[in-house]
Each structure stands twice: as structure tokens, then as C-alpha cells.
Amino acid sequence: MNIFEQIISKIEAFDTIIIHRHVRPDPDAFGSQFGLKRFLQAKYPDKNIYAVGDMEPSLAFMGTLDDINDETYQDALVIVCDTANSPRVDDDRFANGQTLIKIDHHPPVDQYGDINYVDTEASSTSEIIFNMIEATEGLSLMNASIASALYLGIVGDTGRFLFNNTSPRTMAVASELLKFNIEHTALLNQLGEKDPHLMPFQGYVLQNFNLEESGFCYVKITHDVLTQFNVSASEASLFVNTIADLKGLKVWVFAVDEGEDIRCRIRSKGVVINDVAADFGGGGHPNASGVSIDNWDAFEQLADKLRAKAQMSA
Numbered sequence: 001m002n003i004f005e006q007i008i009s010k011i012e013a014f015d016t017i018i019i020h021r022h023v024r025p026d027p028d029a030f031g032s033q034f035g036l037k038r039f040l041q042a043k044y045p046d047k048n049i050y051a052v053g054d055m056e057p058s059l060a061f062m063g064t065l066d067d068i069n070d071e072t073y074q075d076a077l078v079i080v081c082d083t084a085n086s087p088r089v090d091d092d093r094f095a096n097g098q099t100l101i102k103i104d105h106h107p108p109v110d111q112y113g114d115i116n117y118v119d120t121e122a123s124s125t126s127e128i129i130f131n132m133i134e135a136t137e138g139l140s141l142m143n144a145s146i147a148s149a150l151y152l153g154i155v156g157d158t159g160r161f162l163f164n165n166t167s168p169r170t171m172a173v174a175s176e177l178l179k180f181n182i183e184h185t186a187l188l189n190q191l192g193e194k195d196p197h198l199m200p201f202q203g204y205v206l207q208n209f210n211l212e213e214s215g216f217c218y219v220k221i222t223h224d225v226l227t228q229f230n231v232s233a234s235e236a237s238l239f240v241n242t243i244a245d246l247k248g249l250k251v252w253v254f255a256v257d258e259g260e261d262i263r264c265r266i267r268s269k270g271v272v273i274n275d276v277a278a279d280f281g282g283g284g285h286p287n288a289s290g291v292s293i294d295n296w297d298a299f300e301q302l303a304d305k306l307r308a309k310a311q312m313s314a
Contacts, residue, residue: 003117004135007101010115011040014077016048018068018097022083023090024234024263025056027191031153032081032103032125034063035146039133042141048072053090058238061190062152073097082125084283085110103128105157107274109283123163123170126153130173139176147180152187159241160188164270164287194238201229205242215250216310217243218303220296223257233258240265251310255299261292262299266306271313276305 001009011017019037021029037051050066070093078097083089084106094100102113105122122128130150133139154174158166161174178184194202204225211217221236233256240254244267251268264282266273266289274289280302282291293299 002135003115004132007103007115007117007132008136010077010099010101011044011079014047014075014099016072016076017050018073018076018078018094019049019051020053020078020080020083020089020091020094022088023054024237025053025059025090027059027062027156028124028126028153029082030056030059030062031149031151031156032129035126035129035149035153036079036081036103037063038143038146038149039129039138039141042143042146043138052093056234058194058235059191062149070096077101079103080113081129082106084108086112103132106284109278121167123165123167124154124157126150126157127170127173129153130177134176142180144180144182147177148182148187151177151182151184152191155188155191165285195235198229198231198235198238201225201231201236202239202242204229205239209243209246209252211243211246211249212307212310214307214310215248215313216303216307217246217249217252218306219243219252219254220299221254221256223259226257233263237263237265240267250313251306253303253306258292261294262296263290263292264299264302265290268309271309273306273309276302276309279305 019033021033033051037049040049050068052066055065073093073096076097077099078094079101080089080094081103100113101115104118105120105125107120108118119128205219209217209219236256251271254265256263266277268287272286274284274286277283277289277291280291284290
């Protein structure tokens with residue numbers, strides 16, 4: 001029995017399945033969560049299947065989350081998608097189920113599940129969910145709703161197929177998903193849409209980035225800036241790649257003061273940066289990572305290490 005068959009066998013043993021993912025959800029977090037939920041609902045219509053966590057308003061079009069009570073976790077199977085380490089799981093009740101399965105594509109920092117499946121070669125957890133559906137002969141149950149969620153997850157984590165995690169397999173999976181009559185142009189438009197009130201903030205980012213000769217760049221968004229432009233921290237995070245097309249750019253960090261901490265989203269073009277994120281208690285992919293720090297002094301220390309990475313790549 002391979003790992004996918006083992007996961008499906010475990011799912012078949014439970015009447016209640018609760019699907020979690022990471023905090024600050026991105027398209028792949030929702031894509032894998034909603035895609036898996038919809039597939040399991042199609043395969044097991046008599047089971048109780050839930051997707052839980054906080055909603056990200058900019059991605060609300062992807063699906064609706066469930067509000068369940070604590071008792072629902074009794075004798076339940078919990079599946080956590082797209083989350084490398086347990087502190088980042090949205091809703092700490094994930095540990096209250098009877099059995100826990102982790103499905104992820106990030107480097108395996110924390111193997112917290114009773115069953116752990118991690119494929120770091122996959123572009124996204126959404127790609128893994130498709131692989132599982134295909135490997136367990138579930139494609140006959142695929143529909144536009146399932147395919148749309150998985151497609152958006154793949155698109156999100158590959159930067160619309162521009163990132164170097166886009167493999168031939170990724171493109172093959174995307175091609176298969178397009179066969180299910182998903183409205184991919186409309187979906188991509190929704191994924192990229194931003195409320196008009198955010199455009200002045202985008203202008204601020206374009207006028208206040210700091211690009212250095214080494215190819216390192218940083219953007220600092222203080223609480224005062226958020227207030228000035230009437231933008232929430234989660235809305236500000238949508239602009240992490242606003243400067244991605246800068247000529248000479250190698251490594252950049254987009255830092256947003258979220259109140260209790262400063263969330264730093266780190267990106268690069270071919271330079272490995274997740275080791276730096278790990279040094280500060282964060283993590284992620286080699287070219288896309290994140291970390292939360294306590295203050296702007298700590299940010300300067302983080303910036304110094306990232307600056308050194310850019311300089312070494314010269």
C-alpha cells in the first residue's frame with residue numbers, strides 16, 4: 001500500500017474529517033483545503049467533512065469555511081494541508097482529533113502528523129492533492145469546483161508559472177485541470193483583483209522601496225503607513241511582489257508592522273533565503289519564505305543577513 005492509498009484508507013475509517021491549513025492563508029492553502037474537501041465530499045457523500053480556519057477577505061471567492069464546535073473533533077480525522085510546522089496551523093484544535101495527517105510540500109521542519117506526506121518537489125500542496133486523486137483513481141469524480149480550487153492553488157504558489165518551482169509535472173497537472181471547464185481567465189482575474197482603495201498604497205510601495213547595488217531591496221511598512229492609507233496588514237501583504245520586476249533585484253524583504261510583531265515576507269530570484277528565515281524562527285521555500293520578528297532593530301539584523309546573501313551571489 002503506497003502513501004496515498006494509506007491516506008485514503010485512513011479517511012475511509014472515519015465518519016468526520018476536518019481539514020486545516022496555515023495561518024495567513026494564501027491561494028495554495030485554500031486551494032488544497034477546499035480542493036480536498038470538495039473531492040472527499042464527492043467521494044464520500046455520507047461523511048461529515050469540514051474546512052476550518054480564519055477567512056482571508058481577498059480570497060473569499062475561493063470558498064466558504066465551516067464553523068464547528070469543539071465536540072466535532074471527538075473521534076475525528078484531522079488533515080492539515082500546506083503547513084510545515086505545527087505552530088503555524090490555523091486553529092489549534094487541530095490536535096484534538098483522534099488521528100492527524102499532514103500533507104505538505106514545504107521542507108519538513110516539523111513532522112507533527114501520525115501520517116506525514118511531504119513532497120518538496122511539488123510546486124504546491126494543491127499539486128499533491130491532484131496527484132493523490134489521480135493515484136487513487138479518483139479523476140472520475142473531478143469537477144469544475146474541485147479543479148478550480150486546485151488550479152488557483154498551483155497558480156498562486158508558482159507565481160502564475162513564473163517561479164522556478166514550475167516543473168513539467170506542474171504544467172501537466174494544470175493542463176489536466178483545464179479540461180474540467182474551469183473559467184480560468186475569470187479565476188485569474190479574481191485572484192489578481194485589488195480594491196481601488198488599495199491603489200494609493202501601491203503607489204507608496206513603488207515610491208518607497210530601497211534597492212541597493214548588491215541586488216538587495218527592502219520595503220518597510222510601519223503602522224503609521226497602514227493608518228495613513230487605511231490599509232490592513234493582510235491587505236498590505238498583497239503587494240509583496242510589487243517590486244519583483246526591478247532590474248538587478250536578487251533578494252527582497254517586505255516588512256509589515258502587524259501590531260504584535262513585524263511580519264517579514266522574503267523573496268528571491270535564485271538565491272536561497274529560507275536558511276536566513278530559519279535563523280530568525282521562520283521558514284518556507286528556498287526562494288519564498290517568511291518570518292515574524294519583534295521590532296525594527298531585529299529587522300535590521302535580518303536585513304543584514306539577506307544583504308550578505310545578495311552580495312555573495314554577485
